[in-house]
Amino acid sequence: MALAQQFSRMRARRAAARTRAAPAHLPHVVVVGAGFAGHAAARGLLRRLHGRARITVIDQRDHFVYLPLLPEVAVGTIEPRRVAIALNRSLRGAELITGAVDHVDIDARTVSWRDVDGGHGRTGYDRLVVAVGSVGKLLPIPGVAENAHGFRSISEALSLRDHVVRQVELASAAVDPAERAARLTFVTVGAGYTGTEVTAQGAALTALLVADRPTLAETPVRWMLLDHSARVLPGLDPRLSGVADRVLHERGVDVRTGTSISEAMPGAVRLSTGSEVPTHTLIWCVGVRPDPLVAALGLATDRGRLVVGTDLRVPDHPDIFACGDAAAVPDVTRHGAPTAMTAQHATRQGRLAARNIAASLGYGRARRYRHHDLGFVVELGGADAAANPLGVPLSGVAAAMVTRGFTCMRCRVTGYAWPWTGSSMPAPAGKRSR
Numbered sequence: 001m002a003l004a005q006q007f008s009r010m011r012a013r014r015a016a017a018r019t020r021a022a023p024a025h026l027p028h029v030v031v032v033g034a035g036f037a038g039h040a041a042a043r044g045l046l047r048r049l050h051g052r053a054r055i056t057v058i059d060q061r062d063h064f065v066y067l068p069l070l071p072e073v074a075v076g077t078i079e080p081r082r083v084a085i086a087l088n089r090s091l092r093g094a095e096l097i098t099g100a101v102d103h104v105d106i107d108a109r110t111v112s113w114r115d116v117d118g119g120h121g122r123t124g125y126d127r128l129v130v131a132v133g134s135v136g137k138l139l140p141i142p143g144v145a146e147n148a149h150g151f152r153s154i155s156e157a158l159s160l161r162d163h164v165v166r167q168v169e170l171a172s173a174a175v176d177p178a179e180r181a182a183r184l185t186f187v188t189v190g191a192g193y194t195g196t197e198v199t200a201q202g203a204a205l206t207a208l209l210v211a212d213r214p215t216l217a218e219t220p221v222r223w224m225l226l227d228h229s230a231r232v233l234p235g236l237d238p239r240l241s242g243v244a245d246r247v248l249h250e251r252g253v254d255v256r257t258g259t260s261i262s263e264a265m266p267g268a269v270r271l272s273t274g275s276e277v278p279t280h281t282l283i284w285c286v287g288v289r290p291d292p293l294v295a296a297l298g299l300a301t302d303r304g305r306l307v308v309g310t311d312l313r314v315p316d317h318p319d320i321f322a323c324g325d326a327a328a329v330p331d332v333t334r335h336g337a338p339t340a341m342t343a344q345h346a347t348r349q350g351r352l353a354a355r356n357i358a359a360s361l362g363y364g365r366a367r368r369y370r371h372h373d374l375g376f377v378v379e380l381g382g383a384d385a386a387a388n389p390l391g392v393p394l395s396g397v398a399a400a401m402v403t404r405g406f407t408c409m410r411c412r413v414t415g416y417a418w419p420w421t422g423s424s425m426p427a428p429a430g431k432r433s434r
């Protein structure tokens with residue numbers, strides 16, 4: 001038999017062995033949430049405990065979403081399927097349940113969930129990983145819930161893209177100049193990385209769409225980026241803010257710091273300064289808060305995140321581990337303050353949770369969480385980005401290359417083919433060569 005055939009049969013046999021359900025007498029590890037932290041935890045558990053534990057992963061989605069690329073999905077530079085990884089393919093060997101966990105009985109050690117058809121299920125656990133991440137923060141501002149576009153899922157990103165394109169088309173068809181101007185006004189609230197990325201890239205997208213429509217030649221496109229803070233990208237290195245601010249201004253974005261909105265209406269928003277801005281597009285990027293399941297657990301929390309030790313264990317509950325946005329993991333490199341809610345931390349914490357769970361079952365040694373921030377990347381579209389890998393500030397093409405290289409690297413780590421190397425983002429209006 002040809003060597004290639006033998007290898008292929010061997011691989012098939014191994015895959016079949018991995019997908020077979022593990023015997024019920026083995027310790028049962030349940031991972032709730034398959035985002036950055038949960039996905040990394042599940043993969044680590046499969047590697048470390050193959051054949052030694054039953055591993056069940058429960059998520060309301062059947063795929064892992066690479067959230068940092070949602071702004072690119074929203075402006076159409078990346079196809080949605082490129083930012084999703086099917087769980088059944090990437091977590092072979094785990095029992096997968098598509099459902100939303102709605103109750104954890106800590107005394108009885110059971111997890112209950114609701115599936116998409118309204119059915120219920122329940123399973124026991126010996127070890128539990130809480131990795132449910134965070135949800136968008138909705139402030140009690142009238143009209144926001146009804147009129148704003150959120151930004152947490154592929155479907156929301158696609159819906160925003162369609163909405164923006166539709167506004168340009170409706171503006172093109174409008175005879176009333178006021179309506180045309182309102183259709184071409186886009187307001188983003190929140191100048192964190194999500195709001196800044198989607199605004200910078202959105203401005204480039206609409207510049208391209210408008211350039212294709214002679215009827216809109218005389219109508220300016222207006223993007224506004226509002227934030228209560230004194231600068232864009234608050235909380236990140238001020239040098240990144242400087243780069244982002246420059247790019248936003250070059251693209252004609254009206255950046256208003258120290259400003260938010262006080263009301264959202266179907267055809268306008270009222271700014272906190274009192275003035276009204278006619279618009280049909282309000283993009284809501286005002287931070288995140290831990291998933292509501294965290295509060296429902298009834299365990300100690302810190303700013304809504306589950307309190308854990310540096311070993312990611314919940315104090316007094318040695319069978320429960322938490323990681324990612326849902327957990328207040330002490331950052332020993334920053335005097336024990338909770339680690340930032342970033343993909344970088346979530347992934348590493350997920351891997352460590354797997355290691356420490358294996359250790360708790362007698363395989364290997366536990367470790368403490370310790371990770372020095374590697375820096376941050378902000379994709380601004382075209383040849384623009386802001387990045388500070390290992391604290392070195394970069395802008396322009398160098399930053400864009402680091403940003404995309406980093407993305408490709410991350411996607412490979414998660415077993416995902418990433419063909420996107422260049423940029424299909426249109427050049428911003430001011431920079432386009434004619």
Ligand SMILES: Cc1cc2nc3c(=O)[nH]c(=O)nc-3n(C[C@H](O)[C@H](O)[C@H](O)COP(=O)(O)OP(=O)(O)OC[C@H]3O[C@@H](n4cnc5c(N)ncnc54)[C@H](O)[C@@H]3O)c2cc1C
Pocket residue numbers: 032033034035036037038058059060061064065067068069070071099100101102131132133134151152193194291293323324325326341342343344346377
């Ligand atoms: C638009 C956007 C852009 C971002 N950009 C960046 C960036 O550029 N750089 C960066 O470092 N970070 C970025 N982040 C933050 C980063 O994505 C998060 O810090 C990271 O996703 C946290 O990982 P996690 O595993 O804790 O949560 P998530 O990745 O959110 O995963 C949580 C998982 O839990 C599941 N889940 C939730 N509740 C339940 C339940 N009750 N039952 C079952 N399953 C449940 C969810 O479906 C989800 O799959 C961005 C976030 C967003 C939304």
